Amino acid sequence: MANYIGSSLKRKEDRRFITGKGTYTDDIVLPNMTYAYIVRSPHAHARIKAIHTDKALAHPGVVAVFTGKDLQDDGVNPLPTGWQITDSMIEPPHPVVAVDRVRYVGDPVAVVVAESRAAAKDAAELVEVDYEVLPAVVDATKAIEDGAPLVHDEAPNNLSFTWELGDKAATDEALSKAAHITRLEIINQRLIPNAMEPRSAIGDYHPARDELTLYTSSQNPHLIRLLMCAFVLGIPEHKVRVISPDVGGGFGSKIFHYPEEVIVSWSSRKLGRPVKWTAERSESFLTDAHGRDHYTVAEMGMDEDGTILALRVNTIANLGAYLSTFAGGIPTWLYGTLLAGQYKYPHIYVQTKGVFTHTTPVDAYRGAGRPEATFVLERLMDTAARELGMDPAEFRRKNFIPADAFPYETPVVLTYDSGNYEGSLEKAMQLIDYKKWREEQAKARNQGRLIGIGISCYIEACGIAPSKVAGAIGVRAGLYEGASIRVHPTGQVTVYTGAHSHGQGHETTFAQIVADGLGISPDNVEVVHGDTAQIPFGMGTYGSRSLAVGGSAIWRAVEKIREKAKKIAAHKLEASEDDIVFEDGKWVVKGTDRALTLGEIALTAYVPHDYPEGLEPGLEENSFYDPSNFTFPFGTHISVVEIDPETGKVQILRYVAVDDVGNVINPMIVEGQVHGGLAQGIGQALWEGAVYDENGQLLTGSMMDYAIPKADDLPHFEVDRTVTPCPHNPLGVKGAGETGTIASTACIANAVVDAVSHLGIKDIPMPLTPERVWRAIHGK
Amino acid sequence: MIPNNFEYIRANSVQEALQLLSQKGDGARLLAGGHSLIPAMKLRLNAPETVIDISGIQELASIRRDGDRLHIGALVTHRTVETSDEVKSSCPVLSEAAALIGDPLVRNRGTIGGSLAHCDPAADYPALTLCLGAEIEATGPSGSRTIAADDFFVGMFETALQSGEMITRVTFPVLGKGTGAAYEKFSHPASRFAVVGVAAMVTLDGGGNCNSVRVAITGAGPSVFRATKVEQALTG
Amino acid sequence: MGHSIKVTVNGVTHEATVEPRMLLVQFLREVLLLTGTHIGCDTSQCGACTVLVDGVATKSCTMFAVQADGKEITTIEGLAANGDLHPLQKAFWEEHGLQCGFCTPGVIMSSYDFLKRNPNPTEEEIRHALEGNYCRCTGYQNIVKAVKKAAQSMS
Amino acid sequence: MKIQGDVVLPAAPEKLWELLLDPQIIAEILPGCKDLKQTGPDHYEAVIEAKIGPISSRYQTRFSLLDQKPYESYRLHIEGEGKGGFVRGDAAIRLIPENGQTRLVYEGEGNVGGMIARIGQRLVEAAAKMLIQRGFDDLRKKVEERLHSKST
CATH class of the missing domain: 3.30.465.10 (Uridine Diphospho-n-acetylenolpyruvylglucosamine Reductase; domain 3)
Known part of the structure; x- marks a missing residue:
């Protein structure tokens, strides 16, 4: 019997993708379909004085033109936010289509529905909007100043919330007694996710059945249905089916409930015809929720011998114009709680101000809060080590939480499940030959060459999360996961999971789990995801939760199937239940060669002629798994860079990633996740960054200006692992989807600064473009 | 992603293209490889009335x-x-x-x-x-x-x-003996256009002196230009 | 307004009347319903829409359908002959050269053209050859491996 | 986007003033200006066709000549909307006499919004400078022409 768990099985889903047979939302064509084009505000802040739609309506092929007022008059409610950060958090309404004011460039203003995309787009040019342009504010640090233009009248100083965590008094006191304080001012720049598939949605309403199907490129179909039905449209959930078919990447940006999902659903109900909307890339730049955008002042205090005493962090987080679905939680709970990192120090205080600006809403982007926390902490670790005259690896080692201290409770409310931080650091240092590179660096400096070595030791809290904890920290949703396993009479299996794959390979990983669990081939396991009509319930995929939570739910369902199968096997094999064991993929009478396979048992379950008394026929089980804690993957990444002193260009010479994500189901897929995460994290360090002008125009609004890493930008990554199983979920797994992003940004920034630190440079703001690095080197 | 509508005419010879150009006037644009024109049209930043497709002119x-x-x-x-x-x-x-x-x-x-x-x-x-x-x-x-x-x-x-x-x-x-040329470019990370690009051609005489130098710079001004001071400094 | 065109796509000749402004990618996706060719951007950068036009890898978003008149187009759907996967398709599968799959058809079609010209490429050459195809999932490492493997298996 | 610069015009401020406020001259020096209409004292409307390489955009434009201090200074405010987005500009213009000629100094803010701002980032500032430069070059020519035709 093959052991599928732990093997690099080729992905089951790939055949359709490599032959062009994937089905993404925009690939779906329905009979009688219409197309929506959305007129968007070109101004960051303006009052809408009037909207003239008559010319657009008269354009050939136009079916309807709707404005925000049409939706409002029809009882469409604003979009909800799903995370309440403080009791006093200010949540201004977020209209699906703007009614009297627009608050960012891209805010929907009107919707043109037509027989073709071309007609809709042509007619959209004929919609005339009279704006009274108002002053805008784009920088969160300026937005909280007195007299700044207000994004929402109900939010004075543009403040949605001030959130804090940790013991301020103790932290202040510890810092006041510290022998040395390292201070950094950090801008974690705004990023634009750019999943390769632009968002798309189709509303398909059947008047006779009063049923609505929404196809949407979402990571999160069940939650979208809940939010849209219960909060926005006020329609019965059981009459709505949300399907997220193949989704071309998400990285967080497709978690959220977007206006366009409501627009196509509502329009379809109005018109009785399917309505499709697909973003053009320039629309994606404006309207996909952005990521990061923090301004932070961080101070770390040490005693004489380099033991960390306390950390104080003040962050101003730009939330954009409205609160997106998880917006508040990212720069607070998913950020502040991670500031202990891998280190044992007693006092942390973090304060975050969540600030509205006239920019695209900001929400989770791969890593979501945790890359920002890692960046703050790991930049401080390197800077502090340098200031103390210690080797940065040594300084970290000195302050690590020791391997025997788990479970470990941090000063910022988390309890780490398991870890071996020294282990991953050691392994990474060996792999890259740290000592040799330090020698190389010294030699290079003598020759006027600039070589830098960057270390980043990270911790991640993921596999989000126990529902009870989620509730306590203001999440307006449970964070369990649902699964259902249906064993067909032939012994083949369909697995229904509430997790959603948009590239992560669930159809394979989950099949491996079920195959091992039930003694069948993964070829006989079909994984269904992304359809609310088929799956009991789900919380979607984000926060590296699919395997840890969704996989565990599947495992629980497997156990239930095994229990029932055991009863059937005992009956058929005329043995006591206690004597039946599951071995080598079969139900065996202990110590004999008498055994039944799943197929034999399943047939019996569906043709129960000879069957245990009182047992229900059929073989199908549901499970809802609510974890008892987050999982805490960790690791060490080390990079070596060389900077061309004449141009400031950074070249990555080596990149070693040692991650610990607990047990690994499919190493090939885990490595692939790490590679992709690295590309995005390195992208932030070196190239990516959203730039607005002071009037709120997005200047990096296309792939011509926003630099997404390309094949020849990136090095060959050396990826390895240590394995410290998660003690609290049945598979012993931790999340693996975000580690690369979390570690790599700080890793590269540390390497770049290390390369030029002997020139007296303490910090260079990201992205570390040639120009910025060159200016730093040449003091300009 | 959808341009404004336009009239499309394929020209099969230079003669034909020129006739069409004069006939259609200012509202016409020539389409060769299309990699500057079509993106602008897709974004509706350019909406020619007529597109004269010259891409098939073999000559x-x-x-x-x-x-x-x-x-x-x-x-x-x-x-x-x-x-x-x-x-x-x-x-x-x-x-x-x-x-x-x-x-x-x-x-x-x-x-x-x-x-x-x-x-x-x-x-x-x-x-x-x-x-x-x-x-x-x-x-x-x-x-x-x-x-x-x-x-x-x-x-x-x-x-x-x-x-x-x-x-x-x-x-x-044709670059003869004693003449060498090079092009160095610092690419924009997103568009791959030149942030700055420098082309240089140097001709040496028998004695190894620079007979002539031409240096042209792109990306650093409204249009490509010659770096005449650099040329002068290097000549001789 | 409409132009009659005759285009051979994956060996099948299609006749259609198209508006001049219809892009080749829209013709493939919306008229022929060959949705394996994707649209990832609107500035002709990402390469998700790459197909072969008379054998040359082309961004089908940067060519009008009317320009394809009389030409032979190959899309990802036409790459597997008689149901046998092309070595590139196999290699992408074996080396985990894809995740969400959205950029994959374009990457494969670009690689196809590239390997024809350079059947035995180095890693660096492959990386340069894929400069016009963006992938946001894989970090490119396994794409590079896949192209290399395909080259080996084709030689 | 900051806009600033200066240009020397071959006449004293007193002779220039009238020309600077002459709608016909304005129509001729605004690049791509068509259909200039006066909508009130010192308030105008025009269609401006901006053509810069791959980008060609028509703007419905309103502009005003404000805060006029004859022979010394005024403010030019311009607002336009078109398919590619919008343009807005506000510039303070000062006339400084210089040896019988005039140094015209302009300083202000220009904003471009919409698709052009997002896509044409690489080009917007250079293009704006070029158009302004061209406008003033044309102005100098017009001034020369007018003065020449008057003197003959």
């Missing part, structure tokens, strides 16, 4: 060496320049520079004539053309004329081409 798609001159037809793609043995042996820097334009897919369709006529301030070919002292053949209703590269690049997106004219050929010198 403009060849490379020919004639003594110490290398003639490249206006519709020769970047990929052809990059891979042509004739170009590699006669004027290797051109091949090397062509290999740096955009990305391979852009190079598969983009043309030298299109690039020069478009005259993007950060494009690569203008720097090469200017540095190597190439000549641009412009053909209009009254026949062909030759424009020296030094006179061709007028400003941002502006050339010496007159309304009704089109580029039909670009003629480069």
Whole structure:
């Protein structure tokens, strides 16, 4: 019997993708379909004085033109936010289509529905909007100043919330007694996710059945249905089916409930015809929720011998114009709680101000809060080590939480499940030959060459999360996961999971789990995801939760199937239940060669002629798994860079990633996740960054200006692992989807600064473009 | 992603293209490789009334060496320049520079004539053309004329081409013994346009002195220009 | 307004009338319903729409359908002959050269053209060859491996 | 986007003033200006066709000549909307006499919004400078022409 768990099985889903047979939302064509084009505000802040739609309506092929007022008059409610950060958090309404004011460039203003995309787009040019342009504010640090233009009248100083965590008094006191304080001012720049598939949605309403199907490129179909039905449209959930078919990447940006999902659903109900909307890339730049955008002042205090005493962090987080679905939680709970990192120090205080600006809403982007926390902490670790005259690896080692201290409770409310931080650091240092590179660096400096070595030791809290904890920290949703396993009479299996794959390979990983669990081939396991009509319930995929939570739910369902199968096997094999064991993929009478396979048992379950008394026929089980804690993957990444002193260009010479994500189901897929995460994290360090002008125009609004890493930008990554199983979920797994992003940004920034630190440079703001690095080197 | 509507006409010869140009006037644009025009049309930043597709005009798609001159037809793609043995042996820097334009897919369709006529301030070919002292053949209703590269690049997106004219050929010198040329480019990480690109050609005399130097810079001004002070400093 | 065109796509000749402004990618996706070719951007950068036009890898978003008149187009759907996967398709599968799959058809079609010209490429050459194809999932490492493997298996 | 610069015009401020406020001259020096209409004292409307390489955009434009201090200074405010987005500009213009000629100094803010701002980032500032430069070059020519035709 093959052991599928732990093997690099080729992905089951790939055949359709490599032959062009994937089905993404925009690939779906329905009979009688219409197309929506959305007129968007070109101004960051303006009052809408009037909207003239008559010319657009008269354009050939136009079916309807709707404005925000049409939706409002029809009882469409604003979009909800799903995370309440403080009791006093200010949540201004977020209209699906703007009614009297627009608050960012891209805010929907009107919707043109037509027989073709071309007609809709042509007619959209004929919609005339009279704006009274108002002053805008784009920088969160300026937005909280007195007299700044207000994004929402109900939010004075543009403040949605001030959130804090940790013991301020103790932290202040510890810092006041510290022998040395390292201070950094950090801008974690705004990023634009750019999943390769632009968002798309189709509303398909059947008047006779009063049923609505929404196809949407979402990571999160069940939650979208809940939010849209219960909060926005006020329609019965059981009459709505949300399907997220193949989704071309998400990285967080497709978690959220977007206006366009409501627009196509509502329009379809109005018109009785399917309505499709697909973003053009320039629309994606404006309207996909952005990521990061923090301004932070961080101070770390040490005693004489380099033991960390306390950390104080003040962050101003730009939330954009409205609160997106998880917006508040990212720069607070998913950020502040991670500031202990891998280190044992007693006092942390973090304060975050969540600030509205006239920019695209900001929400989770791969890593979501945790890359920002890692960046703050790991930049401080390197800077502090340098200031103390210690080797940065040594300084970290000195302050690590020791391997025997788990479970470990941090000063910022988390309890780490398991870890071996020294282990991953050691392994990474060996792999890259740290000592040799330090020698190389010294030699290079003598020759006027600039070589830098960057270390980043990270911790991640993921596999989000126990529902009870989620509730306590203001999440307006449970964070369990649902699964259902249906064993067909032939012994083949369909697995229904509430997790959603948009590239992560669930159809394979989950099949491996079920195959091992039930003694069948993964070829006989079909994984269904992304359809609310088929799956009991789900919380979607984000926060590296699919395997840890969704996989565990599947495992629980497997156990239930095994229990029932055991009863059937005992009956058929005329043995006591206690004597039946599951071995080598079969139900065996202990110590004999008498055994039944799943197929034999399943047939019996569906043709129960000879069957245990009182047992229900059929073989199908549901499970809802609510974890008892987050999982805490960790690791060490080390990079070596060389900077061309004449141009400031950074070249990555080596990149070693040692991650610990607990047990690994499919190493090939885990490595692939790490590679992709690295590309995005390195992208932030070196190239990516959203730039607005002071009037709120997005200047990096296309792939011509926003630099997404390309094949020849990136090095060959050396990826390895240590394995410290998660003690609290049945598979012993931790999340693996975000580690690369979390570690790599700080890793590269540390390497770049290390390369030029002997020139007296303490910090260079990201992205570390040639120009910025060159200016730093040449003091300009 | 959907341009405004327009009239599409395919021209099968230079003659036909010129007739259409004069007939359709200012509202007409020539379509060669399409990699500047079509993106602008997709974003509706440009909406020509008529598009005259010249991409199929065979007579403009060849490379020919004639003594110490290398003639490249206006519709020769970047990929052809990059891979042509004739170009590699006669004027290797051109091949090397062509290999740096955009990305391979852009190079598969983009043309030298299109690039020069478009005259993007950060494009690569203008720097090469200017540095190597190439000549641009412009053909209009009254026949062909030759424009020296030094006179061709007028400003941002502006050339010496007159309304009704089109580029039909670009003629480069064959680099002889003692002459070397190079192109170095610092690419924008997103667009791969030149943040700055420098083309230089140096001819040495028998004694190893610089007989002549030409240096052209792209990306650093409204249009490509010659770095005359650098040239003077290096000559002699 | 409409132009009659005759285009051979994956060996099948289609006749259609198209508006001049219809892009080749829209023709493939919306008229022929060959939705394996994707649209990832509107500035002709990402390469998700790459197909072969008379054998040359082309961004089908940067060519009008009317320009494809008389030409032979190959899309990802036409790459597997008689149901046998092309070595590139196999290699992408074996080396985990894809995750969400959205950029994959374009990457494969670009690689196809590239390997024809350079059957035995180095890693660096492969990386340069894929400069016009963006992938946001894989970090490119396994794409590079896949192209290399395909090259080996084709030689 | 900050806009600033200066240009020397071959006449004293007193002779220039009238020309600077002359709608016909304005129509001729605004690049791509068509259909200039006066909508009130010192308030105008025009269609401006901006053509810069690949980008060609029509703007429905309103502009005003404000805060006029004859022979010394005024403020030019311009607002336009078109398919590619919008343009807005506000510039203070000062006339400084210089040896019988005038140094015209302009300083202000220009904003471009919409698709052009997002896509044309690489080009917007350079293009704006070029158009302004061209406008003033044309102005100098017009001034020369007018003065020449008056003197003959």
